[in-house]
Amino acid sequence: xxxxxxxxxxxxxxxxxxxxxxxxxxxxxxxxxxxxxxxxxxxxxxxxxxxxxxxxxxxxxxxxxxxxxxxxxxxxxxxxxxxxxxxxxxxxxxxxxxxxxxxxxxxxxxxxxxxxxxxxxxxxxxxxxxxxxxxxxxxxxxxxxxxxxxxxxxxxxxxxxxxxxxxxxxxxxxxxxxxxxxxxxxxxxxxxxxxxxxxxxxxxxxxxxxxxxxxxxxxxxxxxxxxxxxxxxxxxxxxxxxxxxxxxxxxxxxxxxxxxxxxxxxxxxxxxxxxxxxxxxxxxxxxxxxxxxxxxxxxxxxxxxxxxxxxxxxxxxxxxxxxxxxxxxxxxxxxxxxxxxxxxxxxxxxx
Amino acid sequence: xxxxxxxxxxxxxxxxxxxxxxxxxxxxxxxxxxxxxxxxxxxxxxxxxxxxxxxxxxxxxxxxxxxxxxxxxxxxxxxxxxxxxxxxxxxxxxxxxxxxxxxxxxxxxxxxxxxxxxxxxxxxxxxxxxxxxxxxxxxxxxxxxxxxxxxxxxxxxxxxxxxxxxxxxxxxxxxxxxxxxxxxxxxxxxxxxxxxxxxxxxxxxxxxxxxxxxxxxxxxxxxxxxxxxxxxxxxxxxxxxxxxxxxxxxxxxxxxxxxxxxxxxxxxxxxxxxxxxxxxxxxxxxxxxxxxxxxxxxxxxxxxxxxxxxxxxxxxxxxxxxxxxxxxxxxxxxxxxxxxxxxxxxxxxxx
Numbered sequence: 282x283x284x285x286x287x288x289x290x291x292x293x294x295x296x297x298x299x300x301x302x303x304x305x306x307x308x309x310x311x312x313x314x315x316x317x318x319x320x321x322x323x324x325x326x327x328x329x330x331x332x333x334x335x336x337x338x339x340x341x342x343x344x345x346x347x348x349x350x351x352x353x354x355x356x357x358x359x360x361x362x363x364x365x366x367x368x369x370x371x372x373x374x375x376x377x378x379x380x381x382x383x384x385x386x387x388x389x390x391x392x393x394x395x396x397x398x399x400x401x402x403x404x405x406x407x408x409x410x411x412x413x414x415x416x417x418x419x420x421x422x423x424x425x426x427x428x429x430x431x432x433x434x435x436x437x438x439x440x441x442x443x444x445x446x447x448x449x450x451x452x453x454x455x456x457x458x459x460x461x462x463x464x465x466x467x468x469x470x471x472x473x474x475x476x477x478x479x480x481x482x483x484x485x486x487x488x489x490x491x492x493x494x495x496x497x498x499x500x501x502x503x504x505x506x507x508x509x510x511x512x513x514x515x516x517x518x519x520x521x522x523x524x525x526x527x528x529x530x531x532x533x534x535x536x537x538x539x540x541x542x543x544x545x546x547x548x549x550x551x552x553x554x555x556x557x558x559x560x561x562x563x564x565x566x567x568x569x570x571x572x573x574x575x576x577x578x579x580x581x582x583x584x585x586x587x588x589x590x591x592x593x594x595x596x597x598x599x600x601x602x603x604x605x606x607x608x609x610x611x612x613x614x615x616x617x618x619x620x621x622x623x624x625x626x627x628x629x630x631x632x
Numbered sequence: 633x634x635x636x637x638x639x640x641x642x643x644x645x646x647x648x649x650x651x652x653x654x655x656x657x658x659x660x661x662x663x664x665x666x667x668x669x670x671x672x673x674x675x676x677x678x679x680x681x682x683x684x685x686x687x688x689x690x691x692x693x694x695x696x697x698x699x700x701x702x703x704x705x706x707x708x709x710x711x712x713x714x715x716x717x718x719x720x721x722x723x724x725x726x727x728x729x730x731x732x733x734x735x736x737x738x739x740x741x742x743x744x745x746x747x748x749x750x751x752x753x754x755x756x757x758x759x760x761x762x763x764x765x766x767x768x769x770x771x772x773x774x775x776x777x778x779x780x781x782x783x784x785x786x787x788x789x790x791x792x793x794x795x796x797x798x799x800x801x802x803x804x805x806x807x808x809x810x811x812x813x814x815x816x817x818x819x820x821x822x823x824x825x826x827x828x829x830x831x832x833x834x835x836x837x838x839x840x841x842x843x844x845x846x847x848x849x850x851x852x853x854x855x856x857x858x859x860x861x862x863x864x865x866x867x868x869x870x871x872x873x874x875x876x877x878x879x880x881x882x883x884x885x886x887x888x889x890x891x892x893x894x895x896x897x898x899x900x901x902x903x904x905x906x907x908x909x910x911x912x913x914x915x916x917x918x919x920x921x922x923x924x925x926x927x928x929x930x931x932x933x934x935x936x937x938x939x940x941x942x943x944x945x946x947x948x949x950x951x952x953x954x955x956x957x958x959x960x961x962x963x964x965x966x967x968x969x970x971x972x973x974x975x976x977x978x979x980x981x982x983x
Contacts (some may be wrong), residue, residue, distance in 0.1 A: 430873030431906050488844040492879045495843040523782030523928055527878035527884055528843045548675055555782050558927075572923075576909075577874055 289598035296423050297476030297501050301360035301390050301415075306344060309377050311366045317342045317464040319394070321474050326455050326480045330454045332359045337376060338416070339561040342366070351384040361390040361417070364481055366499040371396040381405060385414050392623060394419040394475030394486075419475040422490045422498065429496035429535055431577060435504030438631060439584065440538035441516040442570050444560050446525065446553055450516040451477050456616035457542065458513040460627045471502045473532060487517050488528050495528065499535020511630070514538065521561040521567050522552055530573060539579040540584040540630060541570055547588060547601055563609065585612040585626040647774050648852050650834045651760060652711035652741050652766075656702060657695060659687035661730050662717045665805060668693045669714030670745070670827050677806050677831040683710045688727060693717070702735040708800055712768070713739040714830055722747040732756060736765050745770040745826030745837075770826040773841045773849065780847035780886055782928060787857030790981060791889035792867040793921050795911050796981065797876065797904055799897040800967070801867040802828050804938040807967035808893065809864040811978045822853045822865040824883060838868050839879050846879065850886020862981070863890065871913040871920050888928040891935040892921055898939060898952055914960065936963040936977040 304327075306320045314321075322342040323331055333349035336342070344365075351362060362384040368374055373381075373395065381399075384391060385408050393399050400406055400417035409416050439457065441450040451474060470477070472484030490498045503512040514536045518525030521607035540554035543566050552558040567583045574581035579592075586605060598615060602622050606613040612629045614622035655678075657671045665672075674682055675695040683702035687693070695716075702713060713735040719725055724732075724746065732750075735742060736759050744750050751769035753759055760767050790808065792801040802825060807822035821828070823835030841849045854863040865887050867877030894917050903909040912920075918934045925932035937956060941949035949966060953973050957964040963980045965973035 429875035432911060488842070490843055491839070491842045491848040492841055492882060493839040493876065495878050496875050521927060523885060524780035524847050525844065526927070527882040530881050531843060531878040534874060535844060558782055576877070580736050 287607060288442055292451060296425075296482055297485045298417065298419060298423055300392055300417065301477065302330040302482055303332045303359050304330055304392070304479075305349060305354035305359045305362045305366040305384070305389065306331055306334040306346065307362050307377075307384070308334055308340050308344070308378065309364070309368065309374065310337040310339040311499030312339070312341045314342050316368070317344075317366045319367070319479065320344050322476055323363065323479055326459075327482070330482060331477050332357055335362070335380065337380065351380070351387040351389055355387040355389055360390060361392050364391070364393040364395065365441040367395070373399075373402065375396050377501075378404070382408060384493070385409055385412050388412070388414070390415040392417045392419065392479065394479065396420065396470055397621070419478050419486050420489050422485055426485075426490060426494040426501070427497040428494060429500050433537065433578075434500070434503070434505045435508060436503075436510040436512065437540070438503050438512045438514060438536055438538045439540040439542065440514045440532065440536045441542050441587070442529065442533070442566065443516060443519045443521050443542055443544040444520065444521070444563060444566050445546070445549060448549065449544045449551050449587055449589040453542060453544050453616050454513045454515045455480065456623070457627065457630055460487070460623065461511065461513070461545055461630060464627065464631065466511060466631055467507065467509060468513055471512050473499070473502060473515045477515045488525070490531075492527060492531075492618060496535040499532045503536055510618050519552070519561075520566070520573065521558070523558055525557055533570065533574050538574060538581055539578060541574070541587050542587050543567055543583060544587045544589065547593070548589065563605070583611060584629045585614070587626070588613060588615050590615045590618065647776075648771060648834055648836045649768065649774055649829055651714075651743055651768065653833050654683045654710050655681055655743070656700060656705035656713045656735070656740065657685040657697065657716040658713050658728075658731060658735070658743030659680055659685055659691050659693055659695070660715070660717050660719065660725065661688040661690040663692045664689070665693050667719070668695070668717045670718070670830065671695050672715055673827055674714065674830055677810075678833065681833060683708055685716075686731065688731065702731070702738040702740055706738040706740055710740060712743050715742070715744040715746065718746070724748050724750075724753065729755070733759060736760055736763050739763070739765070741766040741768060742828065743768045743770065744938055745830065747771065759818045763886065770829050770837050771840050773836055775878070777836075777841060777845040777852070778848040778887075779845060780851050784888065785851070785854070785856045786859060787854075787861040787863065788891070789854050789863045789865060789887055789889045790891040790893065791865045791883065791887045792893050792895055792938070793880065793884070793917065794867060794870045794895040795872070795914060795917050796870050796897070796900060797873065798823075799900065800938055800940040803893050804893060804967050805864045805866045806831065807974070808978065808981055811974065812862065812864070812981060815842040815978065815982065817862060817982055818858065818860060819862040819864055822863045824850070824853060824866045824868050828866045835851055839876070841882075843878060847886040853932045867895070870903070870912075871917070871924065872909070874909055875907055884921065884925050885928050889925060889932055891927060891933060892925070892979070893936050893938050894918055894921070894934060895938045895940065898941065898944075907964045914956070934962060935980045936965070936975070938963060939966050941966045941969065
């Protein structure tokens with residue numbers, strides 16, 4: 282869609298990160314599948330943009346994608362190599378360097394979302410400059426972000442919000458966007474975190490943006506669109522989080538969502554890492570999100586609930602989903618379990 | 633007070649900007665008093681730390697402080713030269729360079745809050761490195777800011793909040809802190825913006841902090857203190873601002889204020905620069921601030937109102953102050969006018 286077109290390079294005011302694809306996924310020397318969540322997420326959610334994987338001989342983890350050297354991937358049309366694994370401590374091991382260099386030599390850009398920046402590694406920075414290649418650190422926001430203007434944009438928007446961090450806001454947004462597209466709805470997943478950006482191929486890591494520009498960055502994420510287009514925006518943090526609420530508020534104000542889905546993990550009793558802060562109820566989060574969201578979209582409303590029922594039996598999950606839906610009078614589903622409950626949630630998003 | 637001590641250098645985690653004083657104020661070649669507001673503010677609010685002023689021959693603006701060359705100021709004990717004027721367009725004119733260089737040569741650090749960074753000017757950067765001097769850009773937050781921990785701190789806190797930007801939150805906080813100190817109260821002004829930082833000699837420009845760390849930076853601003861100590865914290869933006877609400881929320885959550893004062897400019901009808909956004913009422917701002925502030929301090933309450941009555945006659949202002957006070961059942965004052973109304977506001981802050 283023309284209105285959704287993004288600049289190839291992040292020059293000028295108002296560009297968001299846009300990743301060159303298709304990708305080659307790099308798995309380093311990873312032996313622990315838990316460290317390769319990003320690579321698995323890319324395989325599952327952006328498989329059409331992943332040409333293959335590459336790793337060191339010591340690696341035992343695999344996505345099952347074709348194994349290609351950087352040169353082979355480039356010959357098949359790959360445009361970037363994405364570091365799809367975390368390393369213990371967040372550093373880039375020296376053992377990875379020959380492969381990162383080989384990727385640049387083969388004509389690929391490098392993409393990473395690690396705390397250690399690719400651009401902080403002198404040999405990579407110098408080689409990339411010589412080869413005319415890009416080092417894209419997703420934890421570094423694009424330059425020249427604007428201050429929010431508060432102007433109402435065309436098209437429709439849905440934001441996933443949460444009772445806390447790390448309970449399924451990204452997954453829920455991805456599942457809703459995919460489910461709607463499968464129904465023929467004109468919907469786009471919009472990424473506000475680094476893994477989401479790799480999956481979407483574009484986006485801004487909202488938590489890394491300077492506070493004055495955070496709402497403006499959120500506005501950029503879901504630009505003007507056709508009247509029946511729906512942007513499904515990945516939420517961050519929670520309005521009840523003692524550290525990250527400002528990020529959540531920036532996303533809420535800048536996204537100006539028409540609809541929101543509250544994501545919750547049953548059984549979690551306190552904010553993750555903040556034992557003195559009890560988790561808010563779903564009802565409280567609905568009320569607070571409407572109250573604050575009305576600033577930029579007076580028509581904001583909750584369209585349903587996403588429950589993360591990992592660890593529950595099928596029966597337990599079904600009962601909890603039904604009970605929560607009856608209590609709130611809203612569609613409730615676990616997108617990972619899918620089923621009729623999730624279809625009812627999609628019905629509501631589509632209505 | 634030992635608990636308020638700040639590190640001399642911003643090394644390690646958790647330091648805020650701390651400016652070397654006494655200062656020499658630099659006025660450039662300014663002929664328009666409006667451009668020298670920072671210098672006048674320093675003279676008025678931090679006169680005990682301003683040794684003198686220096687300017688180019690073309691300048692007609694003066695603070696009335698003794699005129700000293702950088703070398704003379706250094707000989708009298710000055711430790712930094714502060715650029716106390718804005719230039720049209722925000723750049724540093726070439727004509728200022730010899731004086732900035734003279735200051736570094738004389739052994740002074742340079743401090744500025746301009747959009748153009750001192751550290752972006754190669755000759756200054758190189759000379760400062762050679763001389764072992766610092767270039768302190770207040771728009772660049774200190775390194776290694778922490779994520780907020782949400783822990784309740786000792787001591788008492790008051791935050792100025794607003795119905796909008798640019799209507800007196802800094803002035804109100806300064807006036808309250810000064811008024812309380814004059815009464816013998818153990819109170820400290822805490823700065824969250826660049827002019828405030830120059831006046832306080834320390835602080836963090838909250839709007840320049842990355843969103844994930846904004847609440848954590850606000851926590852640093854008002855550290856643990858004696859039980860009867862009161863930090864009077866300069867607010868930023870407004871919770872109803874379509875661009876800057878996240879900064880305001882970070883300050884509210886991180887400051888965990890016991891008390892707040894709402895600052896308002898009668899007659900202002902829309903958010904400055906956002907004509908589609910009507911200004912919230914004082915009542916609404918009180919309610920919203922209590923609602924959101926309760927996350928980190930359940931005992932938060934509004935202690936009074938600061939009205940910016942510039943442009944009104946003495947009679948008009950007095951009538952409005954009295955009527956607003958009767959309507960809200962709270963002390964209301966214009967700190968610039970002072971008088972018994974302001975003393976009643978101080979009584980309430982002290983109670």
